[in-house]
Amino acid sequence: MLNLPDEVSALDLLGQDEHHSDAGGELRVLKETFDDDRSEIIFKNAGKCIESLEELLIETADGPPAKQMLNSVCWQAIRDLKSSLFLAATGHYRQATILDRGIVENAGSALYFAQRIEDEGEQVWEEVSAWFDGEKKHSPSFDEIQAALTDVAPFLGRDIHVGLKSDREYQNQHVHSPVGGNVEHTIFDEKKQLMHTWSTTYQFGELKPWYIGFMRNISYLLVVVTELIRDDPVSRDPVDFILGRYKQAMDDFTVTDTDSEATVDISPRSTD
DSSP: OOOOOTTSGGGOTTOBOTTOTTEEOHHHHHHHHHHSHHHHHHHHHHHHHHHHHHHHHHTTOOSOHHHHHHHHHHHHHHHHHHHHHHHHHTTOHHHHHHHHHHHHHHHHHHHHHHHHHHHHOGGGHHHHHHHHTTOGGGSOOHHHHHHHHHHHOGGGHHHHHHHHHHHHHHHHHHHHSSOSSOHHHHHBOTTSOBOOTTOEEOOHHHHHHHHHHHHHHHHHHHHHHHHHTTTSOOOSHHHHHHHHHHHIIIIIOEEEOSSSSOEEEOOTTSOO
């Protein structure tokens, strides 16, 4: 049993909010999330996609320095994806969406530099080092990231341009305004009185758009990994699994259980 300091409300992960019947600490919300079969199916798919990316990266750990750099940044992106997953699973949907914003930018920037090193030579490493040090002037532009991704997967060209633009706008809304997280529900109780701000709640309606954005990030990261596996004989199974789940989420707005035929409707118009 966890020995949590329940006298500090912000650390009371098992606590129940006395002002709101379905609000409480993160571990309480985590249980509510996985008590819902629909959410369990969503997170099983999300976790399996992360595992599939990991399988591909493990097979591409060796290689020239540029590919090793790209591999390393992809591992960091996977850690960010997993952090986003845990935030969403504990009811922090807005924060999970904000974290998603940097995943494609970092992995796409690494891809951009890896391509330039291959084309222009070792002098590009100075810019890479400056980028690693956080010097913004050396960060690739959004258009350069798009171009790098499209160069690897030209068959996804328009989807990448349209998808990245819409995703960026959606994530920027969460960064620059309080949109997302259903402020009325999480800040005020049923009587419109302020409740504890440490509380969080499980909301399936908030989970659906998070998952769609998550799968877009998975697909963009797969494009980056495609550059790593370009010359290596790797298993197609992880690639096919990710592409299948991505197509299902984007085209049909559905998620299918990895162990059964149960299907969840994640359409924005579906009732929660």
